[in-house]
Amino acid sequence: MCAERPTKSHLYSSGHIRMDETGTHVPVLLDSVVSFFSGGITEGLLVDGTAGAGGHLAAFAEALPKMSLLGVDRDPVAISILRSRFNQDSVVTVRQASYTEIPAIMNEIGFTYASGALFDLGLSSIQLDDSSRGFSYRSDGPLDMRFDGSSGATADELLNRCSEREIADIIYNYGEEGRSRRIAKAIVRERPVHSTQELAKIIRGNVRGNPVKILSRVFQALRIAVNRELEQLDNLLENLHTWTESGARIAFITFHSLEDRKIKLLFRDSGYYSQFSPVWIVADDNERRENPRARSARLRMGIRL
Ligand SMILES: C[S@@+](CC[C@H](N)C(=O)[O-])C[C@H]1O[C@@H](n2cnc3c(N)ncnc32)[C@H](O)[C@@H]1O
Structure with a gap:
């Protein structure tokens, strides 16, 4: 992953928390x-x-x-x-x-x-339902994606700072998305990119295939990279x-x-x-x-x- 600048993001805001339709996170299995x-x-x-x-x-x-x-x-x-x-x-x-x-x-x-x-x-x-945290491509919000918003680089910082090759590697390695190079090229050409919807628009406009699948893979990849999961x-x-x-x-x-x-x-x-x-x-x-x-x-x- 590209080198980190020690910085506190201006993008993070705890915002309001929207739970799922049952009013809380439903535990699985x-x-x-x-x-x-x-x-x-x-x-x-x-x-x-x-x-x-x-x-x-x-x-x-x-x-x-x-x-x-x-x-x-x-x-x-x-x-x-x-x-x-x-x-x-x-x-x-x-x-x-x-x-x-x-x-x-x-x-x-x-x-x-x-x-x-x-x-x-x-x-x-x-986390997913709080648009201010930037985990979801379904709503608009800042590209943060940190589990612990107090430290580490945001998705915004990765996307705007990393090289095309580094972004492609993140998308390929952590999202298992085969069109990673094409996506990275489009991001680098059109950046700066600061919001989830700006990113979703770049991907929708430049990559063929099922947009829901591609977007979930790219968002998963960024989240994994940001949190070093x-x-x-x-x-x-x-x-x-x-x-x-x-x-x-x-x-x-x-x-x-x-x-x-x-x-x-x-x-x-x-x-x-x-x-x-x-x-x-x-x-x-x-x-x-x-x-x-x-x-x-x-x-x-x-x-x-
Ligand atoms: C799927 S949720 C867990 C839901 C929980 N089992 C429940 O019933 O509400 C995953 C949680 O793991 C946390 N998490 C992710 N990586 C972590 C880590 N390295 N250490 C501690 N918590 C982590 C996330 O912040 C998130 O709250």
Whole structure:
């Protein structure tokens, strides 16, 4: 990725938060996740490394009342939702951090090993639906895309600063979009580009194919690059075995193949886990109908050896 300037974006604004139509982020594959944990662990620490609006965490608090719960998220908006949701709940600790910082937080709250961990990767409806954060090509907003808006380069900065080649690589590597060079060429020719709709217009006007698919891939790629999501995930996967106890249950929900591949290899080949089920679990028809986010969700579960 192109070199960073140490700068605070003028574009970020916390804006208003629009939840999805049910009034909150709907947790995906909730029953499968809860029965996986409650079927094997009852005590100790259960970590939700991507706690979001706390949908999974709230279900854990109900199904596993003897467990201590830790909810971590990078996003300050998620953290304020979690804090108000679990305000009275002494068994739930909430921290704004990356999941790569979990061992240090555990240490601080008195745990060396966790008995279980969930990572529901990607972004939440709260982030997607808030146009001021720039995650969606469906509404207009500044090209920010940072989970933690206080630091790091925005999508705006990447698009206006990186070379054509660097932009093409981001789109190809993180969006798996074959027309990456053409898209990058058009962006560089027409930049500066500051808003989601300016970017969507450039892509629609210059690239043939299904615009919805292309736009989702480009927006996914930029979000992954801005938040260094794959580097964060690699770091987590490298260290997970050091802070999970033997018998710990670990679940990952992924929304694209770049992440899913890494989890598959972790559970199958790293030697630290046994696969709970050799294939991924997907949402049933009912959930897919009711929650569009669930359509691309894949759940993989493993047990620490
Ligand atoms: C799909 S949502 C989780 C939703 C949550 N399970 C619920 O039920 O509300 C993913 C969350 O992961 C957070 N996230 C992404 N990368 C992260 C990281 N490296 N560390 C901590 N949180 C992260 C995002 O900010 C987002 O809130």
